[in-house]
Amino acid sequence: MQKISPWLMVLVVAITALVNPLTINAQSTSRTYSLSADNQLIQVQDAYAPVDVITNEALQLPEDMVIANDLLYIIDSRARQVIILEKDGTLVNQFGQDVFMTPTGIALDQASNIYVADGIAQRVFKFDPQGNLLQAFERPTSPLFGAKTPFSPVKLHVDVRGNLYIVGEGSTNGLIQLNAAGEFLGFFGANSVATGLIQTLRDIFLTDTMNARVFSNLPPAPTNVTMDAEGAVYTVTSALTNESIKKLNIAGENMLDNLYNPVNPIDVTVGPQNRFYVLTSEGIISEFTRYGVLLFNFGSQDTTTQRLGIFIRPTAIEVDDDGILYVLDAEGGVIQRFSATAFAREIHAGLALYEDGRYQESATYWQEVLNLNPSFVFARNGMGDALFTEQRFEEARDHYQLGKAYYGYSQAYWEIRNDWLQSYAFVVVAIIIAFFVFRWLYRRFVKKPTKATKLEGASSNYDFLNPEPTSNLKMDLRSLRTVLTRPVDVFYEITIGRIGSIPTAMLIYGLLIAIFVLYNYFTGFLFNPQLTDSLNILFIIMLLIFAVGLFISMNYLVSTITDGEGTVKQLIIGTAYAFSPFLMGGIPLIIMSNIFTYNEAFVYELFLLILVLYTLFLLFMMIKEIHNYTFWETVRNIVVTLFLIFVFLIVAYVIYLLLMQIYDFVDSIIREVSLRV
Numbered sequence: 086m087q088k089i090s091p092w093l094m095v096l097v098v099a100i101t102a103l104v105n106p107l108t109i110n111a112q113s114t115s116r117t118y119s120l121s122a123d124n125q126l127i128q129v130q131d132a133y134a135p136v137d138v139i140t141n142e143a144l145q146l147p148e149d150m151v152i153a154n155d156l157l158y159i160i161d162s163r164a165r166q167v168i169i170l171e172k173d174g175t176l177v178n179q180f181g182q183d184v185f186m187t188p189t190g191i192a193l194d195q196a197s198n199i200y201v202a203d204g205i206a207q208r209v210f211k212f213d214p215q216g217n218l219l220q221a222f223e224r225p226t227s228p229l230f231g232a233k234t235p236f237s238p239v240k241l242h243v244d245v246r247g248n249l250y251i252v253g254e255g256s257t258n259g260l261i262q263l264n265a266a267g268e269f270l271g272f273f274g275a276n277s278v279a280t281g282l283i284q285t286l287r288d289i290f291l292t293d294t295m296n297a298r299v300f301s302n303l304p305p306a307p308t309n310v311t312m313d314a315e316g317a318v319y320t321v322t323s324a325l326t327n328e329s330i331k332k333l334n335i336a337g338e339n340m341l342d343n344l345y346n347p348v349n350p351i352d353v354t355v356g357p358q359n360r361f362y363v364l365t366s367e368g369i370i371s372e373f374t375r376y377g378v379l380l381f382n383f384g385s386q387d388t389t390t391q392r393l394g395i396f397i398r399p400t401a402i403e404v405d406d407d408g409i410l411y412v413l414d415a416e417g418g419v420i421q422r423f424s425a426t427a428f429a430r431e432i433h434a435g436l437a438l439y440e441d442g443r444y445q446e447s448a449t450y451w452q453e454v455l456n457l458n459p460s461f462v463f464a465r466n467g468m469g470d471a472l473f474t475e476q477r478f479e480e481a482r483d484h485y486q487l488g489k490a491y492y493g494y495s496q497a498y499w500e501i502r503n504d505w506l507q508s509y510a511f512v513v514v515a516i517i518i519a520f521f522v523f524r525w526l527y528r529r530f531v532k533k534p535t536k537a538t539k540l541e542g543a544s545s546n547y548d549f550l551n552p553e554p555t556s557n558l559k560m561d562l563r564s565l566r567t568v569l570t571r572p573v574d575v576f577y578e579i580t581i582g583r584i585g586s587i588p589t590a591m592l593i594y595g596l597l598i599a600i601f602v603l604y605n606y607f608t609g610f611l612f613n614p615q616l617t618d619s620l621n622i623l624f625i626i627m628l629l630i631f632a633v634g635l636f637i638s639m640n641y642l643v644s645t646i647t648d649g650e651g652t653v654k655q656l657i658i659g660t661a662y663a664f665s666p667f668l669m670g671g672i673p674l675i676i677m678s679n680i681f682t683y684n685e686a687f688v689y690e691l692f693l694l695i696l697v698l699y700t701l702f703l704l705f706m707m708i709k710e711i712h713n714y715t716f717w718e719t720v721r722n723i724v725v726t727l728f729l730i731f732v733f734l735i736v737a738y739v740i741y742l743l744l745m746q747i748y749d750f751v752d753s754i755i756r757e758v759s760l761r762v
Contacts, residue, residue: 115394117383120345122462122489129458132372132381132429133410135394139174139420148189149240149352150401150413150420153197157403157411157420160191160201167191167199167216172405180216190240194247202238204254209238209263222249225261225269234258240309242318250310250318257303259337260310260320274320274333276304313355321350321363330363332377341377356404358437364412368396370423374436378463381429384412391417408433428457435467444471466490473497478504486610495611495683502682561589565665572703576659576710580651585658593661593668594633598626600671609678612689633660639729640708643722649712659711663703666696 117133118126139157146163156177157170165185169177181188181201188210190202198219199212209222224236238261240252247265250273259275305324312318317340318333329346330353331339349366356362359375368386373379387395391414398416405411410423425433435450448471454464469484470493478500485494506513564584568575578584602622605613637656644651651659670692677689709719 115383115385117381119381120379120462121460122465122487124345126382127460129381129461130428131426132383132432133370133423134426136409136422136424138393139170139172139411139422140418141168141170141174141176143168143176143179144418146415147413147418147420148400148415149191150403150411151191151193152403152405152411153193155405158191158193158199159413159420160188162187162189167201167212178216180212181210181218184210184218190238190252192241192243192249194243195245200241200243200249202241202251204237204239207236207238209241209249209251220267222263222267225263225267227269229271230261230269231258236261242310242312244312244316250312252307252310252320254306256306260307260318274307274318274331274337276307276322276325276328278304308350309352311353311355311361313359313361315359319353319355319361321353323349323351323366330373330377332361344373344377345371345379345382347371347382351399352401354403357406357408358433358440360433360436362402362404362410364399364402366399368399370402370410370412374463375440380432380436380463388416391419393421394423396421428454431457432461432464435464439467439470444474447471462488466493469493469497476500491611492683498611499682499684502680558589558592561585565593565662565668568662568665568703569669569699572706573710575662576707579655579658579662580711580713585655585662587654587657590658590661593664594630596668597661597664597671598629600667601626601629604671604675607675607679609675609681611681611683611686612678635730635733636660636726639733640722640726643725643729644712647712647718647722647725649714649722651708651711651713655711659707660704663707664700665703666699670696 115131115135117129117131119129121127143161143164143166144159145161147159147168148162149160151158155172157172159168159170160166161168164179164182165188166179166182167188168179171177185201185203186205188201188203192200192202194200197214199214199216201210201212203210207224210218211220211222213219224230230236235253235255237254237256238251239254242250244250248270249261249263251261251263253261256272257275258272260273262270262273264270305322307320308323309321310318316335320331320333322329322331325346326348327346328339328341328344329348329350330341330344332341334340347363347365347369350363351366352364354362360380361373361375363371363373364384365371368384369382370384371379372381385395386397386399388397391397396412396414396417398414399412400415401413403411403413408425412421412423414421431450431454435447435454438444438447438450444467447467451464451468451471454461455468458464465484465488469481469488469490472478472481472484473493473496478497482494482497482501485491485497561584564575564578575584605622605625637653637660641649641651641653641656643649674689674692674696677692681689705719705723708714708722709716712719712722714722
């Protein structure tokens with residue numbers, strides 16, 4: 086066998102590189118992510134695998150694509166023509182080079198007529214399936230369109246009636262709607278204007294003319310548009326961080342709530358089961374259910390090398406009836422195809438049954454998914470729904486809890502609680518009746534109240550026979566209950582030293598911290614979405630101590646210049662007593678959270694609101710009585726105190742930034758010296 090010269094091999098490789106400089110590396114470095122129960126992206130099994138690459142020498146700078154009739158319809162802005170390919174890359178037709186200027190968008194109607202958006206030409210061109218020009222839609226002449234509104238079509242979609250939904254560059258009013266004859270129907274799906282404190286102040290103090298001239302705050306125009314078979318319109322807006330993806334009904338209202346928003350979305354397409362896919366400029370592909378639940382997030386970008394599964398400059402995404410994804414890469418002039426893995430197919434199969442209401446049939450698929458990945462939230466909640474329909478409520482509750490499905494957990498827990506009450510209601514009622522009977526008998530025959538006891542209970546904690554101020558721990562703790570009904574008396578007795586001491590106040594603060602820790606760790610699942618394993622309880626305790634200390638110190642400083650009579654000691658003790666509602670109601674609140682479901686949530690929330698409002702009321706009364714203020718003097722003191730706290734925090738934050746800059750400066754000097762030495 087004749088040996089091949091190595092120089093000949095080098096020459097062949099060099100010629101090949103010159104003829105086809107784009108090389109495809111079959112290795113994919115993309116990872117797949119999904120949302121955890123805490124709405125954080127976590128890595129999961131690969132959902133889609135790159136299959137192959139479709140190429141054709143006619144592709145130069147493809148900008149948009151649509152799939153219909155097993156054909157790929159592509160618009161190329163550099164070649165300035167429509168390119169129709171078969172799925173294997175075979176060229177079927179190309180046309181429009183003598184018509185377009187810079188085409189960027191393409192769409193088809195029900196009759197396979199082809200529509201092309203050309204922003205530079207300021208027209209939308211309509212061709213028949215063979216490529217013959219039928220019509221050119223120009224700028225609408227309707228007064229409703231606006232004399233100064235730009236008409237620069239960049240993307241578009243055509244519905245079943247032949248109406249055009251056009252994305253116009255700089256069209257802040259939303260999508261431009263034209264009927265089949267080119268008549269203007271109106272704007273649709275405009276984005277909302279971002280509002281904030283600064284913009285609110287501008288709206289208050291500046292006229293509309295001044296706002297328009299100096300501070301332009303216009304909503305961004307949509308980036309791309311598509312529509313599903315049910316008539317819902319999908320838009321993506323790369324300039325938005327919230328609601329960058331919208332699913333609009335016929336009234337233009339967004340039907341997606343709490344949606345995961347990818348950064349810089351540039352295209353959206355709808356596939357089987359109305360699952361929709363969003364492509365970002367960074368090459369990230371996100372797959373959502375029809376209701377906007379994120380299933381998968383995958384893809385990557387590399388601006389230097391074209392590799393399978395990695396994009397240089399992605400511009401469009403489409404999906405065929407078989408669920409195969411097609412991603413258009415403008416810079417490489419290629420189309421990459423992705424197929425679902427076995428993991429994704431299990432999820433899609435379960436999702437199809439689940440969305441059809443066949444929960445029990447979907448359980449087989451959800452269980453298989455959970456065997457592969459126990460952290461996949463959608464499968465966890467789907468399994469919970471399946472078990473709930475089978476009336477296996479305890480198992481369903483456990484799945485809902487792991488998947489953070491609060492509503493499902495509430496429903497399952499309600500059924501469990503209802504079964505328990507039906508089984509033990511008689512026992513519970515009997516125990517309650519027995520408790521009250523025993524309590525009455527004990528008070529009637531064992532512990533008869535004496536005259537002195539009655540007098541003590543009726544006369545607060547003040548001993549008229551011994552008017553000298555005295556304090557003991559028993560009296561101090563008993564006053565925690567008295568302050569709820571007679572706050573003026575208790576705070577007055579604090580000022581004369583009869584009630585309260587620093588050790589007692591420290592004990593009360595310690596009990597409050599203990600109740601706070603118990604609240605964070607033992608509040609029921611439905612009313613405590615915070616993860617205890619990610620909760621830095623020590624930091625929060627220190628923050629609470631700092632907040633109380635800051636309030637006391639700032640209030641004392643204000644009182645010294647507003648004729649307040651209270652001392653620091655009295656403020657420390659009085660503030661501790663003002664938190665007595667939480668000291669008395671904290672444990673019952675925790676118990677309620679573990680008993681109630683969302684059906685009784687209003688009782689829990691009302692009780693919590695009462696605790697908060699009553700604590701604020703006691704703080705107000707404490708400041709008033711300890712400093713001997715009138716009502717309006719107390720209001721002024723509190724307002725100035727809050728303002729002083731705000732100023733203190735601002736100054737502390739500025740000092741922190743300055744110290745961090747000094748630290749970075751010193752650190753950079755030390756690093757520089759260490760490198761040179």
